[in-house]
Structures are given as C-alpha cells and as structure tokens.
Amino acid sequence: MAFSSRLLSKSKQFCGSQITFQQTHAIPARCFAKQADRPALKGDEMLKGIFIEVKNKFETAMGILRKEKITIDPEDPAAVAQYAKVMKTVREKADLFSESQRIQFTIQSRTQDIPDARSYLLTLKEIRIKRGLTDELGAEAMMFDALEKVEKELKKPLMRNDKKGMAVLMAEFDKINKKLGIRKEDLPKYEEQLELKIAKAQLEELKKDTLEAMETQKKREEFKDEEMVSPKSLDIRNFI
DSSP: OHHHHHHHHHHHHHHHHHHHHHHHTTHHHHHHHHHTTSOOOOHHHHHHHHHHHHHHHHHHHHHHHTTSOOOOOTTOHHHHHHHHHHHHHHHHHHTOOOHHHHHHHHHHHHHTTOOBHHHHHHHHHHHHHHTTOOOTTOHHHHHHHHHHHHHHHHTSOOBTTOHHHHHHHHHHHHHHHHHHTOOGGGHHHHHHHHHHHHHHHHHHHHHHHHHHHHHHHHTSGGGTTSOOOOGGGOOGGGGO
C-alpha cells in the first residue's frame, strides 16, 4: 500500500540517520585529541582536515549500517545484543570511542587539575549523573565513607599528591571492591554489560522516535485510514 511504502521509507531514513549520529557525536573530541601531536596548521587547513576525517568516519559507519540488520525491539535480548555488536563494529572500523572510553576521556579531562580527593570524587559523581549511570551497588557512598575515614585519621583534607595518604585510600577502595565482588580482571565483562545497557537505551529511543515519525506521517490525509507498521518489522538497510 502507498502508506506502507512511503511510511517505511520515511521512518527507515530517520532511523538510519539517528543510529549514525548517536555513534558519531564523539568524533570532534576524538579528532582534536589526535590533532594534539600533529604540527600546527593554519585555520583553513585544520578545518579541512577535521572535515575530511569526520566525513570518512561517517561514510565508514554508513557502509556498515547498510549491510548489518538492526531490529528495533529493545525488549528482545537478541535484538539488543545484535545492535550492540553492530555498533561495536562501527566504532572499531570508524575509529570511534566506546561509551566507556568516552567516560574515561571525560574523567581525565575534567579531573586532571583537581588537587584534592574529595573534589575528585564529587566530579566523578557529577559525571556519573550526567551520563545517566546508576550506582546500583552503592559503591559511591562507600567510597565517600572511606575518604571520610582517611581524612579523619589525617585530620586534614586528602590531597592527591599525598602519596602516603592516597595509598591508604586506595587500600580502602580495594576492600570495597572485594566486598562488592568487583575484580580488575572482570572489567571487560563490566564494560560489555554497560554497552548492552546503552544499546537497549538507544533502541528504546529509536523506537520512540520511529513511532513519532510514523504518527506524524499518518496525520496526512491520504494515510489517515491506513494501519501503522511495527517498528521491529522495519529494515532500515533498504533506505540508508
């Protein structure tokens, strides 16, 4: 039917663009980070270089999305896992940050000039909240309690250049990790779990945006009597 073909076209185009831009929004930071070790360039040359690099990354990402099937079904674990796999491929081929790498980059840039441990932890908390990450284990409160204990023993604020004091704090953090069952060797597993949570959240957003796009299209007179299709039935590869 006319509604189905035109509606699918509009919706899939929308979804394809949404997926790509969700993954490429960190490109500028990545580009500037790489530019740091390069010789100084004139303004126009630098902008041209950044544009070409972003363009190449975008085309690489689109090439992958034209081949890999994505099912817009955030309630299906298999669909979420497949979406996460595709996005991982996009990041690796287009040389983009993963979410954990973006968080690490943000932490490094935001905390490098912070002198004391308490301000450092407060900044980590702020970053966590802005990223929409939850502290399900309650580790954050335990870290602040540990800092409180160390500073009480020192009888002064703990500075990050205080090697002895920081060593004591790190020992307290190790106790917390052990209590919570967190091991350094399990970090790749935690990163994978984070990426799956992010993948599900992005699919939920895609589903929402797709339904809104279809609702808008259906308001047109020629489509008002037609039925909407399910987002999970869409194959965006045909319209990217």
